[in-house]
Amino acid sequence: MQNSFSFSRLWLLIKKQWFDNAKLYTLSLLAMAGLLTIILTFWASVNGSGRFDEEDTYGIFITLFFASGLIFASITFSALSDKAKGIYWLSIPATPLEKLLCGFFYSFIVFTAVYVAIFFIIQKIIFFFILLDPGNAVRYVSTKNLKEAIPIILYFFIALQALFMLGSVYFERFAFIKTLLAIFTIGLIFVFFAQFLSNTVFPAHMGVNDFSSFKVYDGNEAKVYKLPSWIRQVAVPAMKYIWCPVLLTAAYFRIKEKEI
Amino acid sequence: MISIKNLHFSYKRKKIFNGLNLDLQAGYIYGLLGKNGTGKSTLLRNISGHLFPDSGSITVSGETPQKREPSFLQEVFIVAEEFFLPNITPAQLVKYNAVFYPKFNHEQFSRYMNEFEIPVDNTIQHMSYGQKKKVLISFGLACNTSLLLMDEPTNGLDIMSKSQFRKVIAGALDEKKCIIISTHQVKDLENLIDRITIIDEGKILFDQTIEQITQKLQFKISFDKEEIQQALYNEDSLKGNAIISKNVNGEDTRLDLEMLYKAIITDRTKIQSAFN
Structure with missing residues (x-):
């Protein structure tokens, strides 16, 4: 018996998770499709000008993507907040890493794929009906702009998803709300800490350019201090990519140590 | 195991x-x-x-x-x-x-x-x-x-x-x-x-096999006052007095688990004495 990570066991776990929750997932998918249809239909029907901006629909896309995606992530490990479900889930002969990856697979990969597919199907249907009227026109967003926006949205989304997954392991009840509160609390502490540093440690009239240079204003002069460029080269990707693995690692240890 | x-x-x-x-x-x-x-x-x-x-x-x-x-x-x-x-x-x-x-x-x-x-x-x-x-x-x-x-x-x-x-x-x-x-x-x-x-x-009060229990204890109904007094445990029943006593003669009696449980919870030292 392999006690380390096993792809075949992960696949069995993914299959089991699907069939255990097939009804819930199907209903969630239908609810999501219904909500998107209502919102996009409403958006189309209140427009009286006959000029429709595709960009508007992406505002709807992002708002619902984050709201529903984070709610979904916050119930990933909700079984652990219930004694009966928790015993059932922890008893499955699989490693904590396989269980974590199975949760991540549904919360991020499956959710994103399904949401994107549903959104674009409904969007195209709505556009089709809009364009049935010859007086209407749709202004499309350039694919270049989309290509630039997608990775940024995904970095942000995946980090937040990992955070809400961690919240679902930590908080036994109201995981979504408690994680939101934790984010605001930590955010506030960070702002106060940054303010404290700026007032006490850093010189007055300082402006940060990026991770490798900052300016200090002295009367009409501004001195630019440059740090080695590798700091920027390391810091920027780290800020982008580090959150998800760090938060998922924390969730992994929490699952491993979870007692029911 | x-x-x-x-x-x-x-x-x-x-x-x-x-x-x-x-x-x-x-x-x-x-x-x-x-x-x-x-x-x-x-x-x-x-x-x-x-x-x-x-x-x-x-x-x-x-x-x-x-x-x-x-x-x-x-x-x-x-x-x-x-x-x-x-x-x-x-x-x-x-x-x-x-x-x-x-x-x-x-x-x-x-x-x-x-x-x-x-x-x-x-x-x-x-x-x-x-x-x-x-x-x-x-x-x-x-x-x-x-x-x-x-x-x-x-x-x-x-x-x-x-x-x-x-x-x-x-x-x-x-x-x-x-x-x-x-x-x-x-x-x-x-x-x-x-x-x-x-x-x-949080403690083990009693831990014996059924075989050992039936060898050491006997479970029966008694009307004999002296036997009832000497019993390790007794309780009134409609049919007489249900008792647990030491099985000195090696008699084969039917284990009454509920009565044994009550006897141990009430005073385990008496029952334990049969196993020492």
Whole structure:
């Protein structure tokens, strides 16, 4: 018996998770499709000008993507907040890493794929009906702009998803709300800490350019201090990519140590 | 098979176990008896790796439950008092869960389901509590894990089902398996268990095999005043006085588990004196 990570066991776990929750997932998918249809239909029907901006629909896309995606992530490990479900889930002969990856697979990969597919199907249907009227026109967003926006949205989304997954392991009840509160609390502490540093440690009239240079204003002069460029080269990707693995690692240890 | 050494466990400030020691072997059905809240379920969840000892050690076939490794989990099945089953049919339950248990036997599962008279095509959500429990028991038994832990398994079962339960459990045991049944419904385990372990306030009050008990103690109805006075335990009954006394003549009497349990809870030193 392999006690380390096993792809075949992960696949069995993914299959089991699907069939255990097939009804819930199907209903969630239908609810999501219904909500998107209502919102996009409403958006189309209140427009009286006959000029429709595709960009508007992406505002709807992002708002619902984050709201529903984070709610979904916050119930990933909700079984652990219930004694009966928790015993059932922890008893499955699989490693904590396989269980974590199975949760991540549904919360991020499956959710994103399904949401994107549903959104674009409904969007195209709505556009089709809009364009049935010859007086209407749709202004499309350039694919270049989309290509630039997608990775940024995904970095942000995946980090937040990992955070809400961690919240679902930590908080036994109201995981979504408690994680939101934790984010605001930590955010506030960070702002106060940054303010404290700026007032006490850093010189007055300082402006940060990026991770490798900052300016200090002295009367009409501004001195630019440059740090080695590798700091920027390391810091920027780290800020982008580090959150998800760090938060998922924390969730992994929490699952491993979870007692029911 | 199971070795518990100097187990200490507490829920926040409430101490449950304070240096508990216990050794359990394969090939037996153990009855873990005790009042509500004495730590029976806690002990089972420590053995199954759902709770971790504060100190001391538990090993199950050389593995540490706390690690919850797949090799351990596939050899242990727990029928918890509060249990969950997904809203699928028993056939689907087997299809997607049996793969995790290498010794799972489909024919056995069907047989147990038949014995319990459970319809295989109904979704579990539409079954009664007792039926759900019987599905879980059938699945747990068919997994053929080395260790089967059952926490109050007869709760919610009707009289016929309790009788079926005893029959099924007795037939499922072999020399490689160990079954631990925790209950406060002592009568339900009569004629089923091989060894009785009684826990009270986190300590083992009594731990003997049925064979030893029937060798050392006799259970009978008596009208003899002197015999009643000398008994280790006695209680009034409609038929006379039910007594437990030392089995000095090697008489073969029928074990009354409930009376034994009450005798131990009331004054265990008297009962223990028969075993010294």
